[in-house]
Amino acid sequence: MTPPLDVDALLLDIDGVLVTSWQPLPGAIDAIASLRAHEVPFRLITNTTTHTRAELTDTLRESGFDFVSDEIVTAVSATAAHLRSHHPGAKVFVLSDGDPRADLAGVEIVDVDDAEVVVLGGGCDDFSYDAMNRVFRRLNEGAAFVAMHRNVYWRTSDGLQLDGGAFVAALETASGVSPVVCGKPSAAYFGAALGLVGVAPGRAAMVGDDVVNDVSGAQAAGLTGVLVRTGKFRPDDLERGEPDVVVDSIAGVPGLLGLEG
Numbered sequence: 138m139t140p141p142l143d144v145d146a147l148l149l150d151i152d153g154v155l156v157t158s159w160q161p162l163p164g165a166i167d168a169i170a171s172l173r174a175h176e177v178p179f180r181l182i183t184n185t186t187t188h189t190r191a192e193l194t195d196t197l198r199e200s201g202f203d204f205v206s207d208e209i210v211t212a213v214s215a216t217a218a219h220l221r222s223h224h225p226g227a228k229v230f231v232l233s234d235g236d237p238r239a240d241l242a243g244v245e246i247v248d249v250d251d252a253e254v255v256v257l258g259g260g261c262d263d264f265s266y267d268a269m270n271r272v273f274r275r276l277n278e279g280a281a282f283v284a285m286h287r288n289v290y291w292r293t294s295d296g297l298q299l300d301g302g303a304f305v306a307a308l309e310t311a312s313g314v315s316p317v318v319c320g321k322p323s324a325a326y327f328g329a330a331l332g333l334v335g336v337a338p339g340r341a342a343m344v345g346d347d348v349v350n351d352v353s354g355a356q357a358a359g360l361t362g363v364l365v366r367t368g369k370f371r372p373d374d375l376e377r378g379e380p381d382v383v384v385d386s387i388a389g390v391p392g393l394l395g396l397e398g
Contacts, residue, residue: 144342146178148180148355150351167388194206218319286318290369322353324358367385
């Protein structure tokens with residue numbers, strides 16, 4: 138019998154699917170172990186900007202997972218690739234949570250007033266009125282606009298938190314400049330991750346808790362969209378998108394693939 142999820146590979150979100158505030162969600166570690174035991178190809182594909190790939194690997198290991206950095210694709214690394222190919226040698230201002238410089242090696246980071254390219258990442262306290270106004274002015278002066286992702290909120294152990302995508306939307310509205318989005322829901326981002334496992338979009342599924350950026354974005358890129366009821370999931374998400382499959386959590390994904398044990 139054909140399993141409910143008939144695919145050859147998976148892309149998995151991290152925050153809200155595997156962990157919340159870096160604590161493993163119930164059944165997540167066992168689900169990954171099952172995928173490995175049955176040799177199901179997968180990659181972690183995340184819009185998280187607080188950690189470099191190396192830091193993500195270490196943090197997830199501390200949480201009980203056994204990932205290696207080559208299994209993780211981040212919005213920061215995708216942004217770095219975009220900057221190197223489309224803005225080589227440009228002066229770049231980056232506003233984001235965490236310190237993305239390790240994954241932006243070779244990119245010249247400058248103050249916003251000197252920037253030829255403005256990059257926004259994850260939201261944090263540095264997204265002040267003054268900072269947003271200076272970015273707004275720089276965009277009006279002709280700077281290129283790049284967004285690491287469009288996530289407008291995310292979930293922590295303290296509840297939902299506003300994310301950088303909300304500020305991206307505000308700046309886009311005010312300036313009239315549309316950003317190039319490097320992370321989810323960019324089709325190129327999903328395609329790059331699938332290229333690492335050698336599977337076509339029609340034979341892969343994206344498992345995420347964000348119905349817009351994870352699920353609808355993946356579907357637009359040709360993947361099957363699987364929505365989990367963890368992380369930032371809210372019941373009205375089912376009115377904002379049409380996931381191919383809805384599952385309570387990552388713990389149910391091996392069963393969807395027909396895996397035993």
